[in-house]
Amino acid sequence: MIASVRGTVQAVRLDGAVVEVGGVGLLVHATPATLATLRVGATAFLATSLLVREDALTLFGFADPDEREVFETVQTVSGVGPRLALAMLAVHSPDALRRAVQDEDLAALKRVPGIGHKGAQRIVLELAGRLGAPSTSASDGGARPDASDTTGARPREQVTEALVGLGWTAKAAQDAVTGVADAVEASGEILEVASLLRATLRALGGGRG
Structure with a gap:
């Protein structure tokens, strides 16, 4: 099992990142919150879980064990x-x-x-009883930094595609993205994919709290 990877981030996508380890680029699937902490060219450390199937090896990455x-x-x-x-x-x-x-x-x-x-x-x-008790000081802390290469000319479309990939229907994803993006643009802020994705996840009902 590949328990963790440490290497240079080569690319950050909406559903994963490519991390170069020993000259090999590994595609690591991760949540938007984890991907938003990664920056192209920087060194990343991710706890990982390897899914082995007959037709594929899929690596999932996480902020911590x-x-x-x-x-x-x-x-x-x-x-x-x-x-x-x-x-x-x-x-x-x-x-x-x-x-x-x-x-x-x-x-x-x-x-x-x-x-x-x-x-x-x-x-x-x-x-029941298998995940352990939640921390009494549970908190997501401050805002996480945006992944530098997840901005683009089509942030609404990109975020909609990412949400559909996570399981929301196309209509639910599009409606939520439109509402959040309109509010962001009305405030005069720059529309960035990573921050728009996190805000839309919260709007869809739950955030990460």
């Missing part, structure tokens, strides 16, 4: 695969997921695209 552990643990729930697990961490922080399971907060879990009422009930039942 705790996030990786939650990613792997939630996949033990029936019906939860890596794509849905990553979407859960795109919407909620690890401690937010712990609180949702501990408090049996089905509404919080249902904010994740692809999780319905029965799915949320199953997650609470199967993960």
Whole structure:
């Protein structure tokens, strides 16, 4: 298993980053929050989880080992695969997921695209006592820096595509992006993909709290 990677960031995309390790560029899939901390040309360290299938090897990266552990643990729930697990961490922080399971907060879990009422009930039942208790000082801290190469001429379209990739319907993603982007432009701020993506995730119901 590849437990972590350290190397130079070659590219940052909406669904992952390419990190050069020993002359080899590794594509690492990650959440928007993690990708927003990466900068092209800088050295990055990511805790990783390797998914091995007959036709592909897929590497997922995380800001820290705790996030990786939650990613792997939630996949033990029936019906939860890596794509849905990553979407859960795109919407909620690890401690937010712990609180949702501990408090049996089905509404919080249902904010994740692809999780319905029965799915949320199953997650609470199967993960009870397995994620550990949330930190009493749980906080996402200050705003995370934007990835420098995720700005572009089509931020609305790019963010919509990223949200669809995480599981939202095209209409839900487009409506949310339009509302947030219009507000950003009306305020006179520069429309950047990374910050627009984070703001739209919050608007869709849950942020990462």
